[in-house]
Structure formats: C-alpha cells, structure tokens
Amino acid sequence: MHNQFILSPFFLEKPLPVAERLASPEWIINKPQLPEGGQMACMSIVHRHLADIVANTVKSGHRPVSVVGDCCATIGVLAGLQHAGLMPRLVWLDAHGDFNTWETTPSGFIGGMPLAMIVGRGDQTLLQAASLAPLAERDVILVDARDLDPGERELLQQSAVLHVTKVAALPQLVSATQPLYIHLDVDVLDFADAPAMKYPVRGGPELGTLCAILEHLANSAPVVGVSMTLWDLEQDADGRTAHASMALLQAAIGEAEHDNNIGSGKPG
16 A cells, blocks of 8 residues: 655644655645634644545545654544545554543643543544544554553543553554554654653663564554654754654554665755
8 A cells, every 4th residue: 555644844833844844745735824813723723634635645546654743643544544534443552641641631732642532531622623433442452651640541441442551552452454554753763762852751672573563563453544743853962852753653564675766754
C-alpha cells in the first residue's frame, strides 16, 4: 500500500515551523490559515483540514501517515478515517495516558486529554468540530502509559479501555481482520533511546523491542492509518531521538528497511 505522509506543523494551536523541515516534497502539508482566536477554535480548524486530507487520501486508495506536533491531532485523523467509511480499532502508544478531563487534570493542559475525548469523555468540542463520532472504549488499546495523574488513573480504571503496560502483550490483542489505526507518541520509548522529549518519562520499551512489535503488527493486521507525535526538535542536537522516532514510524508502516521518502528527522 502506498503511504501518503501528512505533516501538521502545529503544537496545539501554535504554529511549529521547525517541523516543516522534516517533510519531503511528496508530503502533504496541513497548514491552514488560523484566525486570531481561542485555542479550541484554532485547533478545530487544524483538525478539520487534517480530516479532509485523511479522508481524501483513503478514498484515493492510499494510507494516511500523519506526523503531528501533539496528540490532539489524532482527532482529525480518526475523523478522516470515519468520513472515508473506516471504523478502526485504535492502538495508542504513549508514556502518558492522555485520559484526563477538565475535572481530573492537575495542570489544565489540553494535550493530556485527547484519548478521553475520543471515547466520549470530557470536553467534546474538538470532536464535534471535526464531525468525529466517539469510539467505543472497548475498541481502544492504550499501551504503556507509565505516567498517569491520580484522577486520570482512576478514570482509566473505571473505563473499558484496555490498558496494556507491557508492549510484548500487544500482538496477541490485535485481530488479523479488524482495521487498525496506530498512534505513536514517541515519548513512549525508553528515555535512553529518545531523550529529546517535551515531557520525558524515565523507563519505557527499548527501541529494538518496540520496532519489532510494530513491524509485526504492520505485517499481520490491516493497518489503515498511522500517526506520530513529534519529539522536541530543538533539543535533539545529535539527532538520536529523530533517528529512533523515524525508525518507529518506518516499523509501523511495515517499511523498516526502506526509506519511503521519510526525511532525516534533523531540522536544518
């Protein structure tokens, strides 16, 4: 399957121009003009544009591979998949749970809420703006999430989301027939392999282990979409985190030994 790479160079509602240096000429850049306005309004525009690109990509017979600055943009990817007639199961790999709501968050950071939103919990403004129907909790597998806030942990335990703390268990949980959307926040990796993160958490699976599991999924399940949340581009002077992150992405699309027009990952 041909992979269509899509870059959304934003962190929440803020432009992230350094990310544009990652893109190859074949990539689609999702860069709508944003008005002066509130955070939700601007994010909604980014997500709606991303949803349109994803839907058109699927309808053209290609697989969307979305590279984004934050995990909230998964809302746009899922909306686009739904608009194209796909109802995938979601595999979410992240050092964090992203399962807070305004009631549980200790920080007020909306970037810690998208997975809760996607299953219909908490604020639904972004889902409604993108015309995304919430996923059933039983159709979500959260992998790792080794750093959870107390209220977030309680909410997750009350839910039907399948929380898998060890990535080695993932292949046994995925069907060979059900469409799959894989989302990677690269901070899921072991800090030793990928230290340049906005919100680093010690521990996590090693690069080789996670690449092998992702490549297995790519070759054994119908993966209809992949997305990756970027590392901290400005802190990655030696390119180590870029190399690890791009290796993960290549594994997730089943092309670990091929370049596939993926940029070097080093800005500049």
